Amino acid sequence: MASEVQKNSLYIEQDPAGNIESGEIRKNLDDDGRVKRTGTVVTASAHIITAVIGSGVLSLAWAIAQLGWVAGPSVLIVFSFITYFTSTLLADCYRSPDPVTGKRNYTYMDVVRANLGGMKVQLCGLAQYVNLVGVSIGYTITASISMVAVKRSNCFHKHGHHVKCNTSNYPYMVIFASIQILLSQIPNFHTLSWLSIVAAVMSFSYASIGVGLAVAKAIGGGDDVRTTLTGVTVGVDVSGAEKVWRTFQAIGDIAFAYAFSTVLIEIQDTLKSSPPENKVMKRASFVGISTTTLFYVLCGCVGYAAFGNAAPGNFLTGFGFYEPFWLIDFANICIAVHLIGAYQVFCQPVYGFVEKWCSTRWPESKFLREERALDIPLYGIYYVNFFRLIWRTAYVIVTAVIAMIFPFFNDFLGLLGAASFYPLTVYFPIEMYISQAKIRRFSMTWIWLKVLSWACLIVSIVAAAGSIQGLAHDLQTFKPFKNED
Structure with a gap:
């Protein structure tokens, strides 16, 4: 039965x-x-933490170094409040027209269609799915960098820090993609909770290791570490133009570090209907964002105290630390495992969108709908859909190939983040809340919501400008990688 x-x-x-x-x-x-649905606060919080805390948490020391002790932590706190606030607005839009008893909307596009309609649905889909595909490619690159860092750490320990210890990322991208081909057969978000919990534990692990090593370095002293209230100093660390561009990039990095709106509705669609999904999602958002903010502040501020204005882009994979090498190895393994889970969290909406579209387009196709039972030893009966197997495998392979062709794609990812942060995290949640709550035009609530929306638009434009400048610089200095084991 x-x-x-x-x-x-x-x-x-x-x-x-x-x-x-x-x-x-x-x-x-x-x-x-x-x-x-069987999702709870715990599983939803795990999904959020997996989506929000990426290995980019270890680059926040660099962002704080550009902004300084005053602006850096302040920007972190401000964006945590903005993200939590807009996530609560979006949570109320999962059901419409009533947030508790209304019709369910299964995806972000469905929510926009139910509340706004028109061309905004297509614009939402473009911003969301381009960002999700970009994240998939970026995570393939980042995970391979962490895997390579393990090999390099052992090389440095054995031969000394003066040795280049270069190695190719390509084999590790293939390993990462092979793992993702297997995990991509997880049917949907509803059966992904265990992987998100594992990934969340890994994110806590490597962030804690990073903080611990930074604290030890800050206490130990030794190097001439210089920190200031305003960050890197013009004329000493950087030129005036570099200071401006780096400030833009740092603000963008912090803003995008909190963005998880691209998968929020899909996460909410895993929750049990009692208590109401919007209340549970708001609680999960608070837990997830509070937890990530704590780690962000610790990693950013303690990392800045340890490295000062010379903070590296990532103090684990960038070798801000060399010893103890075994702890560095473990931390980078945790990063790779976390990204394995995070890849799936960001891919599931893409998989669901394509599979739903194909099912609607060819409703009678047995190839699309037929599930074949396989008896797997030690697991039991597993139902295989050949369309799902072929299409998801192809997706993983394509993203891996793009990652190999464009190893500097992570810089381009910052530009994609800048383009999608404002519409998905701020604009659509605010506009849908105004529409759903029927807020009167030019009322005080309407005005301050619009002010918040416009302020975040300016931040996105500024961050996009910084990302374009950084990408142009990287393209000018990019050289094909040579394997030098």
Whole structure:
């Protein structure tokens, strides 16, 4: 009976109308005819932490170094409040028109379609899915850098810090992609919770190691570490123009470090219907953003205290530390494992979008809908869909190939982040809240929401300018990598 229910449930997952009236099966369905959701505050918080805390947390010391002791922590706190506030607005839009009893919207595009409609739906989809694909490519590069850092750390320990110890990223990109091909067969967000929890634990681990090493370095002293209230000093550390561009980039890095709106609705769609999903999601957002802010402030401020104005872009993979080498190795392994989980969190909306579109386009196709049962030793029955297998494998391979062709793609990712941060994290949540709550035009609430929206637009433009300048500089200085083991 259990396997029969599972098989029927998989069918209903693809048929939201849920017209099966069997009482036995109906017990396993939600109000929309889909398989009953089981997500909780814990699983949603894990998804958020996995999505928000990336290895970029270790580069926040560099961002604080550009802004200084006053502006740096202040910008971190401000953007944590902005992100939490707009995430609560978006959480109320999961159901419409009523946030508790209204019709469910399964994706960000569905939410925009229900509340705003028109061309804004296409603009939302463009911003969201371009960003998600970009993140997939960026995570492939970043994970390979962490894997390479393990090999380099051992090389430095064995031969000394003066040795180049260069090695190719390409084999590690292939390893990362191979793992993702396997994990991409996880059907949807509903069955991804265990991976997000593992990834969240890994993010805590490497962030804690980074903070611990930075504290030890700051206490130990030794090097001439110089910090200031305003960050890197014009005429000493950088030129005036460099100071401006670096400030723009630092603000952008901090703003985008909090962005998880691209997957918020998909995360909310995993929650149980009681208590109301919007209340649980707001609680999970608070837990997730509070936790990440604590680690961001620690990594950024303690890292700046340890390295001063010379803070590296990433003090683990960039070798701000060489010893103890085994701890550096463990931290970089944690980064790689975290990115394995984070890749899946950001890919699931892309997988779901394509599979839903294809099912709508060819509703009678057996290739798209048929699930074949496989009896896997030590696991049990697993249902394989060949379309899902082929399409998701192809997606992972394509993103890995792009990562190999454009190893400086992470710099371009900053520009993608700048382009998507404002519409997805600020503009759409505010506009949908105004529409749903029927806030009167030119009322005080309307005015301050619009002021917040315009202020964040300016931040995005500034960050985009910084990203373009940084990308242009990297393209000018880029040289094809040579393997020098």
